[in-house]
Amino acid sequence: MSARDTEPLAIEALNLTKIYGSGNTEVVALNDVTVRVARGEVVALLGPSGAGKSTLLTAVGLINPPTRGRIWIGGELVLEADRARVDLRVFRRRHLGFVFQKANLIPFLSAEENVRIAMEINDVPAREARRRARELLDYLGVGARATNLPAMLSGGQQQRVAVARALANRPSLVLADEPTAALDSQRGRQVMELFRQVAHEQGAGVLVVTHDHRSLDVFDRTLEMEDGVLREGQAAS
Amino acid sequence: MNLAVRDIRQNFGRFALTTVGVGLLLMIVMGMGGIYRGLIADATLLVEAVGADLWLVQGATRGPFAEISRVPATLEDRARSVPGVAAARRFVSHTVQRAFRGRPLRMVVQGLAWPEDAGDWIPLAAGRALRHAHYEMVADRSLGLPLGTEVPLGKDLYRVVGLTQGMVGSGGDGMAFFTVSDAQAIQFDVPGEATRLERASRRARVGGRDLGRLNPLLLERSAGATAEIPALGPPQVSAVMVSLQPGLAAGSVMDTFAAWTDVTVYTRRQQIDLLLSGMVDKARRQLGLFRALLVIISTIIMALIIYTLTLDKIHDIALLKLIGARNRVIIGLILQQALLIGALGYGLAYWLGTFAFPRFPRRVVIEPPDLLLLAGVVAAISVVASLIGIAKALSVEPNKVLS
Numbered sequence: 001m002s003a004r005d006t007e008p009l010a011i012e013a014l015n016l017t018k019i020y021g022s023g024n025t026e027v028v029a030l031n032d033v034t035v036r037v038a039r040g041e042v043v044a045l046l047g048p049s050g051a052g053k054s055t056l057l058t059a060v061g062l063i064n065p066p067t068r069g070r071i072w073i074g075g076e077l078v079l080e081a082d083r084a085r086v087d088l089r090v091f092r093r094r095h096l097g098f099v100f101q102k103a104n105l106i107p108f109l110s111a112e113e114n115v116r117i118a119m120e121i122n123d124v125p126a127r128e129a130r131r132r133a134r135e136l137l138d139y140l141g142v143g144a145r146a147t148n149l150p151a152m153l154s155g156g157q158q159q160r161v162a163v164a165r166a167l168a169n170r171p172s173l174v175l176a177d178e179p180t181a182a183l184d185s186q187r188g189r190q191v192m193e194l195f196r197q198v199a200h201e202q203g204a205g206v207l208v209v210t211h212d213h214r215s216l217d218v219f220d221r222t223l224e225m226e227d228g229v230l231r232e233g234q235a236a237s
Numbered sequence: 238m239n240l241a242v243r244d245i246r247q248n249f250g251r252f253a254l255t256t257v258g259v260g261l262l263l264m265i266v267m268g269m270g271g272i273y274r275g276l277i278a279d280a281t282l283l284v285e286a287v288g289a290d291l292w293l294v295q296g297a298t299r300g301p302f303a304e305i306s307r308v309p310a311t312l313e314d315r316a317r318s319v320p321g322v323a324a325a326r327r328f329v330s331h332t333v334q335r336a337f338r339g340r341p342l343r344m345v346v347q348g349l350a351w352p353e354d355a356g357d358w359i360p361l362a363a364g365r366a367l368r369h370a371h372y373e374m375v376a377d378r379s380l381g382l383p384l385g386t387e388v389p390l391g392k393d394l395y396r397v398v399g400l401t402q403g404m405v406g407s408g409g410d411g412m413a414f415f416t417v418s419d420a421q422a423i424q425f426d427v428p429g430e431a432t433r434l435e436r437a438s439r440r441a442r443v444g445g446r447d448l449g450r451l452n453p454l455l456l457e458r459s460a461g462a463t464a465e466i467p468a469l470g471p472p473q474v475s476a477v478m479v480s481l482q483p484g485l486a487a488g489s490v491m492d493t494f495a496a497w498t499d500v501t502v503y504t505r506r507q508q509i510d511l512l513l514s515g516m517v518d519k520a521r522r523q524l525g526l527f528r529a530l531l532v533i534i535s536t537i538i539m540a541l542i543i544y545t546l547t548l549d550k551i552h553d554i555a556l557l558k559l560i561g562a563r564n565r566v567i568i569g570l571i572l573q574q575a576l577l578i579g580a581l582g583y584g585l586a587y588w589l590g591t592f593a594f595p596r597f598p599r600r601v602v603i604e605p606p607d608l609l610l611l612a613g614v615v616a617a618i619s620v621v622a623s624l625i626g627i628a629k630a631l632s633v634e635p636n637k638v639l640s
Contacts, residue, residue, distance in 0.1 A: 063635050063639075064636055089563070090561060104638055106553045108246065108248075109238075
């Protein structure tokens with residue numbers, strides 16, 4: 001029995017293949033990759049540079065469709081090869097949260113506004129968006145900096161605001177691409193623990209691309225990728 | 238949440254400078270339109286103000302404004318005899334440029350058919366209308382002649398007894414009103430030596446013929462003042478203005494005048510059309526082309542700035558697309574900024590214009606329909622200017638955030 005026949009997974013991606021170029025210049029970035037992340041589960045995606053981690057993340061993040069394969073998110077088939085079954089942009093804003101290596105906050109918006117914007121483009125009423133943004137920033141320990149512009153925040157604080165933005169619309173899946181790369185080890189660990197807390201308390205599946213082996217104990221599971229091929233790593237905790 | 242305003246707050250310096258630049262350009266565009274309207278107002282001012290129903294001018298000419306017209310002063314009496322004519326007045330108009338107190342004084346000399354016309358119809362800003370047959374003038378303030386100033390013109394001094402505001406000719410020179418005879422004295426004034434030479438010439442011509450040799454009185458008269466020679470008519474005037482009896486249609490009177498082959502008759506409307514089509518049309522086209530160029534330049538500058546502002550935040554736009562923002566959010570961000578630049582630039586142009594335009598040497602007339610039209614043009618160029626930025630923003634891929 002498939003996992004999607006029981007409680008829907010945060011994501012289930014089957015047999016993803018991504019090929020760039022053609023003929024002599026053809027590069028297989030993903031080679032028949034299958035990945036599943038349950039709700040409330042925190043999964044690390046490890047691997048050397050060029051292994052295909054970011055390609056996998058953009059594929060399951062509905063940013064860069066695979067050449068072949070199918071993707072279910074929250075039990076709904078959203079992508080079959082490069083054919084979208086839903087409006088990907090709408091689906092992204094309702095069901096996915098993204099965190100990047102850099103916080104990527106909009107520089108002309110305050111911390112609170114950076115969180116609110118994600119909700120307002122998802123048609124959340126302004127008052128509700130403001131309330132939830134404050135709540136999230138408080139939850140992530142940066143409520144006191146809500147009115148500050150990103151330039152006035154430290155790297156760790158910016159990354160917390162980015163996490164708040166990713167969680168704003170209560171996504172079923174959070175995708176993070178090396179979110180601690182720009183942080184010192186202490187702050188990096190804090191962010192990883194934050195993902196774990198978010199996954200467990202809010203029920204979102206979290207898939208984190210990381211090189212940071214010092215924080216692997218935070219994850220429920222690790223996946224390792226090399227040359228476009230994914231294999232299950234050891235249980236992390 | 239208004240992203241456009243928040244972005245502007247962040248880039249306020251650049252936005253403000255752009256707005257000021259666009260505002261100055263729009264002020265020139267606005268001013269050009271105002272100068273054109275001013276040209277029309279100046280050109281038609283006298284024809285409108287003087288209130289004549291018909292203009293009798295030299296036959297086969299389009300005078301007295303669009304070209305020179307000469308008609309005998311007696312035409313005034315002939316016109317009065319036509320049934321339906323309430324009044325007829327001589328019209329004398331010419332431009333003179335003299336030196337006064339060390340600076341050039343250029344004015345349009347207008348003759349009033351004293352005593353029938355003392356210039357009571359002239360809108361006075363100060364002083365009074367003419368009350369004497371000679372040596373008084375009503376001057377426009379643009380000539381810089383205060384009340385009581387005595388201005389030497391020809392061989393006489395003329396005292397300024399009244400002042401008008403904004404009464405200028407189609408060339409922008411201030412008007413000065415005199416009696417017709419004074420206006421002619423100014424027009425036909427020649428130096429004493431020229432008079433002596435002309436009289437000597439006349440005497441030589443008459444003396445060279447039997448008529449002069451046999452008639453000493455004729456020889457004597459020919460060397461005298463022009464006005465004392467009965468065979469010579471009085472100086473000619475530019476035109477004769479005709480007022481019709483109240484309630485009378487111009488048709489039958491015009492038919493009568495049209496049958497006179499030595500003159501041409503125009504209605505007030507025709508006279509205005511002659512002025513506009515002849516004298517103002519080229520200026521209108523020139524100003525129109527200049528305005529069009531300035532509008533294009535404004536559009537290019539706005540487009541460039543909007544494009545640069547868009548490039549600056551292309552990463553943020555990619556992020557917005559990544560987290561699922563609709564295209565209208567992104568289009569709104571760019572379009573609103575362009576419209577804000579346009580609207581603020583327009584407001585600035587109007588505000589600056591209220592200070593600058595009154596100081597222009599020519600009249601600048603800003604009318605509400607022109608302001609509305611320009612507002613529409615500004616809205617249109619704001620939209621056009623944002624198109625390149627919007628195209629760029631819509632083409633950016635969300636995964637640019639990851640690069």
